[in-house]
Amino acid sequence: MPDDLSGKIEDTKLADALSERYLAYALSTIMSRSLPDVRDGLKPVHRRLIYAMHQLRLDPTAGFKKCARVVGDVIGKYHPHGDASVYDALVRLAQDFAARFPLIEGQGNFGNIDGDNAAAMRYTESRLTEVAKALLAGIDEDAVDFRPTYDGEESEPVVLPGGFPNLLANGAAGIAVGMATSIPPHNAGEVCAAAIALIHNPEASTAELLRHMPGPDFPTGGIIVEEPASMLAAYEQGRGGFRIRAKWEVERGKHGNWVVVVTEIPYQVQKAKLIEQIAQLLEEKKLPLLGDVRDESTEVVRLVLEPKTRAVEPEVLMATLFRATALESRFPLNMNVLTADRTPRVLSLREVLRSWLDHRHEVLVRRAKHRLAAIERRLEILDGFIKVFLNLDEVIRIIRTEDEPRPVLMKTFDLTEVQAEAILNMRLRSLRKLEEMEIRREHKSLSKERKDTQALLASEKLRWERIAGELESMREKFGGGALGTRRSVFGDVTAVAEVAPEAFIEREAITVILSDKGWIRAVRGQVADPADLRFKEGDRLRLLVPCETIDRLCLFSTNGRAYTLRAGDLPRGRGDGQPVRLLVEMTNEDDVTALFVPREGQRYLVAANSGRGFLVKAEELSAEKRTGKQILNLRPGEEAAFCIAAEGDHVAVIGDNRKLLVFPLEQIPELVRGAGVILQKYKEGGLKDVKVFRLADGLTWKLGEKVRTETALKDWLGERAQVGRLPPNGFPRSGRFS
Structure with missing residues (x-):
């Protein structure tokens, strides 16, 4: 240290010092670790690996060398980082299920699609492939610039000549600071065809390029199910994603039995974890259509899926699995790369190809x-x-x-x-x-x-003709055969049957229990004696709703909103359950008015405590969001008091003033949402109870343990919005029908 700086202390704000140092770290991560170069599609560690192996003369025709020797050279000369990270990068370049066109040929255990790790580097050997040789072509002919290594004793290439379209062919993934990249692999022959088309027509649109290069081509195959318009937009913007499903077929057996055999799984899905996920969902009874799963794979993937019954349609079974498991996954597209001037940018497909051609x-x-x-x-x-x-x-x-x-x-x-x-x-x-x-x-x-x-x-024209010729040779060399033939196919988005969410739930009878303080739970089967149910201290039973796990319940609240609860998702067991306010967005001032299973085609009478109401169809009570759906519009001071099935032809209403009125049901309008009409007129008080019944059967009410029926209702028949008369003798003092 110079004498004039020794012992010198400079005051700096902590925020400034931290921001300066963090910026340096961020730039280092972006430029020298996480983002690939658009010209050769490589990150620094991959480029140094390939160049170090080139220096060791590990050509495709040469013998193999221990990976430990390669890693040692890379660390000692070019990449002063941990050996584990360098070896992991080497392994990935050699895995044919990870890299669409491997740059390194491995000898030994380099891992497998189950997710098992490669053997230690002292046991494995490697050499370059023909693809890597194409990337290096011309490196000794002043094709690219070199720079000093970290210790100044060696020199390394800034970028490889890149005769192979590595960025798109092998893809890339990385997370930097504040940005990331995710590029799926593509077919090299198709990429070369698109590049040739761009040479012949520099103004070619993305849609024209996609005629030659229709989409990703994953090493593990699979079926790409994505709308063409969505794929076009993704390649034009450089951001998007692709859905990929497993490839499957039905194998028929004797007596009508069948199984589904999965032969290809989505890219970057580990087979062992996939089977573990399916088995876990089976144990949790979230795949009611699936009976069993077996792994019969050798070097070829073969997952056998047995249905629970042969009456199940294979398409419906696979639809449930695609929705619930990693048999369908989404691979993101984010073409964020370093351009020729070392600037991170999100490029479109056309810009990526243009940058590579210019290089x-x-x-x-x-x-x-x-x-x-x-x-x-x-x-x-x-x-x-x-x-x-x-x-x-x-x-x-x-x-x-x-x-x-x-x-x-x-x-x-x-x-x-x-x-x-x-x-x-x-x-x-x-x-x-x-x-x-x-x-x-x-x-x-x-x-x-x-x-x-x-x-x-x-002549620039001659140069582009030469490049087009080189690309045509590259297309013939790597666009066919076992390596170059397209593996991923394109499928119809609607080819798999759409299934209702209930298909993911095992069907069984349950009883939903709602307590007076708003705690909800479900128990299996029917409740024989409600008196045996246990609640928190000071709480008691309010409602019992018999239903099935596949049912959807409607919860109607005093705020006039209808909420939908899936019976199969309600807490189970012997505990107290869960507050209903955690399942739907209700305030502490709101309470439950009704809880029931809406029946298709049924109409329901909703009414406020002020005596206003209307009819609404069961379908209109369905609400997918936790916030529910406003059905009954309330005025200040009003509450929604009733939501009952409208089964009958007449309505009986009784107010707080103990006046009973019976009128035809047809006088109440059917609405989707609204404030409703006046059911009964009151000078003071409001609606006490309401009931829909058949006039021919008479009006019934409970009096203690007995049920009384009154058929002579002529004195109480009238029109909607009248006052009514005092109820018959023997009507409960509570003023309610039950």
Whole structure:
């Protein structure tokens, strides 16, 4: 440390110091760790791995070397980080179920689709593949820039030449600071076809490019089920996602039995965890249509799914599994990459291909200039050979007799310094090769190549034709065969049957119990004796609702809102249950008016305590949100007091003033939502009770343990909104029908 800085303390605000250091960390993470380069599709650790293996001459035709040796070279020369992270990156590049076009060929245990880890690096071996060789093509021909390594003792490439469309072909995933990237793998042949189309038509739209490259191509296959319009928008914006489902088929057995066999699972889904998830859902009875799951996989995936009964449709069974398990997953698209100027940006498909093509154009120009310089040097030497060919004896004499033969050779034969140095550096045994025909043949060939290279550098059209030709060769090499044939197929979004949520619940009879203080729970079967039920101290039974687990209950509240509760989701067991206010959004001032199972086609009479009401269909009481659905509009001071089934032809209403009125049900309108009409007129007080019944059967009410029926109702028959008369003798003093 300089003397003038030693012991110097500088006051800095903590916020400024933290922001400055965190910004440096964020930039380091973004630029040097998490985001791939759009030109070669590699992150720094992957690029250093490939280059280190190239330096070790681990070409596709060479032998394998221990992965520990490769990791050691990468850490020691280029990437000063932990060996585990470097080896993990190497392993992923070698896994054919993780990388669509593996850059490394592994020998040994490199893990499997079940999620098992690879063997330790001291046991495994590796070498580069043909795909990696294509990425490196031209790296020794000044195709890219180099920079010093972290210790300044070596140099490493800033980017690889990238002859293979690695970014789209193998995809990428990474999480930086404040940004992330997620690019699915694609088919290399299709990517090359799209790039060729962009060369021929630089203004090609995304839709035109997708005709050549329709979508992702995952290493594990599967069926892509995504709307074409959604995929087009994702590739245009650089953000979106793709749904991918497992590939399955039905195997028929004897006596009408059948099983579903899954042969391909979604990308990045570990088979062992998938089976564990299905087994867990089976145990929790959340897959009522599935009987059993077996893993019969070898090197080929084979999951056998047995239905609970053969009456189940295979499409419905798979629909329940797709919705509840990882047999259907979504892979996000976020093409956030580092551009050629090292700026992180989210690019569209067209911009990604354009950036890669521009890089290939730059590489072609640099390689052509490098080759042209090499040709010029060789031609200069060959010109010198031609000059001295007929005077070899004189050349030998000058070399033997002169103390400084080079200037003498240059003066005698009019040679350049380079030509004279080349002649002096020749071995005697090479003199026999110095045949004029051979020299002139090589000179002619190099002269033609120089002319072609100069023409190439002078014409942009020729350069793009050369690049298109290279891409066509790449397409033929990697676009077919076992490696290049498309694995993921495209399926119809509606090909799988849509199923109701009830299909995920095992059907059984239950009884829903609601306490006076608003605690709700469910017990299996019917409640034989309500007196045996236990509640919290000071609480008691309010309602018992017999139903099934697949039913949906309607909870009608004093705030006039209807809420929907799924019976199968209610808390079970011998406990106290759960406050109903945690299941739906009710305030402490609101209370439960009614709890029942709405029946399809049934109408219900809803009424406020002020005596206003109307009829509403059961379908209108359904509400999917926790906030419910407003049915009865209330005025200040009003509460929703009733929601009863409208089964009958007449309505009986009685008020707080003990006046009874009976009128036809048809006088009440049917609404979807509203304040309703006046059912009975009151000077003071409000509605005490209401009942819908059949006039021919008479009006019934409970008097103690007895039930009384009154058929002579002529004195109480009237029109809606009248006052009514005092009820018959024997009507309960409570003023209620039950």
